[in-house]
Amino acid sequence: MxxxxxxxxxxxxxxxxxxxxxxxxxxxxxxxxxxxxxxxxxxxxxxxxxxxxxxxxxxxxxxxxxxxxxxxxxxxxxxxxxxxxxxxxxxxxxxxxxxxxxxxxxxxxxxxxxxxxxxxxxxxxxxxxxxxxxxxxxxxxxxxxxxxxxxxxxxxxxxxxxxxEEGDDNAPPPVTTTAGDTPAVPTTRxxxxxxxxxxxxxxxxxxxxxxxxxxxxxxxxxxxxxxxGRVTAPWAIACANNGNSGAVISWTYDGWQPRSFDLLVDGEVVAQNLSPSTRSTRVPTDRYYALLSSYRVTVRVNVAERWSAESSESVAIGGRLFILGRPYCR
Incomplete structure (x- = not known):
């Protein structure tokens, strides 16, 4: 062939x-x-x-x-x-x-x-x-x-x-017509x-x-x-103090392949587009955290281009007086 x-x-x-x-x-x-x-x-x-x-x-x-x-x-x-x-x-x-x-x-x-x-x-x-x-x-x-x-x-x-393109050698010869004949137009298979x-x-x-x-x-x-299936939210949200680094948030996720994760404080995104393999991150220090106040921290997973799910669990953080309100777990 x-x-x-x-x-x-x-x-x-x-x-x-x-x-x-x-x-x-x-x-x-x-x-x-x-x-x-x-x-x-x-x-x-x-x-x-x-x-x-x-x-x-x-x-x-x-x-x-x-x-x-x-x-x-x-x-x-x-x-x-x-x-x-x-x-x-x-x-x-x-x-x-x-x-x-x-x-x-x-x-x-x-x-x-x-x-x-x-x-x-x-x-x-x-x-x-x-x-x-x-x-x-x-x-x-x-x-x-x-x-x-x-x-x-x-x-x-x-x-x-x-x-x-040469065709089948055993195929029947084509039908020819004379000048006076009207060729038929069959409906082919x-x-x-x-x-x-x-x-x-x-x-x-x-x-x-x-x-x-x-x-x-x-x-x-x-x-x-x-x-x-459904978009599964992160769970087992935890907070741990890490010396001068402040509060470190960790979570568990076992749903659809994520596109990224976001960290939210009182519903405001403070860290976004975290790697799909990330399971912990430090709370950024670019905002003030009052000593006597408590802030709710949640984690959101982003799947595909438009769908996300925010954790129903949360952890509380607050600030410290002598280090200008650096976030720490309460």
């Missing part, structure tokens, strides 16, 4: 694998419609890095006994009549209303949900399938066009026979296959085009068993 033919065969195999993966993801996103379940495209990245905008989430109808704290609800959003909300149920009030919250959001949603607004519970996440829908709705033409061109290129390569693949992808996009602005959580299943 010549090198050129080997490259062609490899390209055809890779393109067919890519098309097969797209169709498989599309199948899992669209097939639940037959069961009466609702696929929706997540429009916001409120669970990055576990859940990204462009994932398709499938919700199945459920009765109120299944809508318990910890489950993910798909519901009509009372704040936005034209939108759906896909958030975790965190509390059922005395009057039966649902309090929901995105896992990465700092607080619960401002508007509770009436039980009748709930459409179902999230049971399946299919990654990436809805990205073209997100790009279309947000006006991001460049990635949308690049994806379309890439898909069509893969499709054209995948429909090749995998032979070299490749054209039918291409039309079928494009139709399948278009159908999948249509079935999954309903958008939802929300986050998923750890009780939601995902395609290929990719589970969601």
């Amino acid at each position: 010549r090198v050129g033919r080997t490259i062609v065969v490899a390209m055809v195999a890779a393109a067919r694998a890519a098309i097969t993966m797209v169709l498989a993801l599309g199948f899992w996103a669209a097939a639940p419609v037959v069961l009466g379940w609702s696929p929706t495209t997540v429009m916001t990245a409120s669970m990055t890095p576990a859940i990204d905008a462009g994932d398709v989430v499938v919700a199945k109808p459920a009765d109120r006994t299944q809508m318990v704290p910890g489950r993910v609800l798909l519901a009509r959003d009372p704040d936005w009549p034209d939108r759906l909300r896909l958030h975790r149920l965190v509390e059922v009030t005395d009057d039966g209303s649902f309090i929901t919250k995105g896992d990465a959001n700092p607080s619960a949603d401002t508007s509770p949900l009436h039980p009748d607004a709930a459409l179902g519970i999230g049971v399946l996440r299919v990654p990436w399938v809805g990205l073209p829908i997100v790009w279309l709705r947000t006006g991001e033409i460049a990635p949308l066009a690049a994806t379309a061109v890439g898909f069509l290129l893969c499709l054209s390569i995948a429909l090749r026979r995998g032979e070299d 490749r054209a039918r296959r291409a039309a079928g693949i494009v139709a399948a992808v278009a159908l999948t996009s249509g079935l999954a085009a309903t958008p939802a602005w929300a986050a998923l959580g750890e009780d939601t299943w995902a395609f290929a068993r990719v589970d969601a």
Whole structure:
């Protein structure tokens, strides 16, 4: 087998694998419609890095006994009549209303949900399938066009026979016509296959085009068993005095790979962009710490580009009179 033919065969195999993966993801996103379940495209990245905008989430109808704290609800959003909300149920009030919250959001949603607004519970996440829908709705033409061109290129390569450019020696001779004949234009098998693949992808996009602005959580299943998670805050916050260096804050963290850490004193950032491997740092001395006052120190982890979590634990520091208010553990 010549090198050129080997490259062609490899390209055809890779393109067919890519098309097969797209169709498989599309199948899992669209097939639940037959069961009466609702696929929706997540429009916001409120669970990055576990859940990204462009994932398709499938919700199945459920009765109120299944809508318990910890489950993910798909519901009509009372704040936005034209939108759906896909958030975790965190509390059922005395009057039966649902309090929901995105896992990465700092607080619960401002508007509770009436039980009748709930459409179902999230049971399946299919990654990436809805990205073209997100790009279309947000006006991001460049990635949308690049994806379309890439898909069509893969499709054209995948429909090749995998032979070299000289063709098959056993192939039948081409059909010739005389000057007076009108050549027929048959519908080839490749054209039918291409039309079928494009139709399948278009159908999948249509079935999954309903958008939802929300986050998923750890009780939601995902395609290929990719589970969601939550941004874990630092814990075991401790303070130790280190001679003339003052207060040294330490912490423990075992969540998602962090981007950086911040140190806060009474909610004000006093040290930021600490290394992801840092687990202790000295409280900076560039501000005054009064002798008789107490200051609350917390640690915040930053994950990905937009999400963070601040420790619920804190330690107290104060100043010393004879060293101009240098921070020390109280």
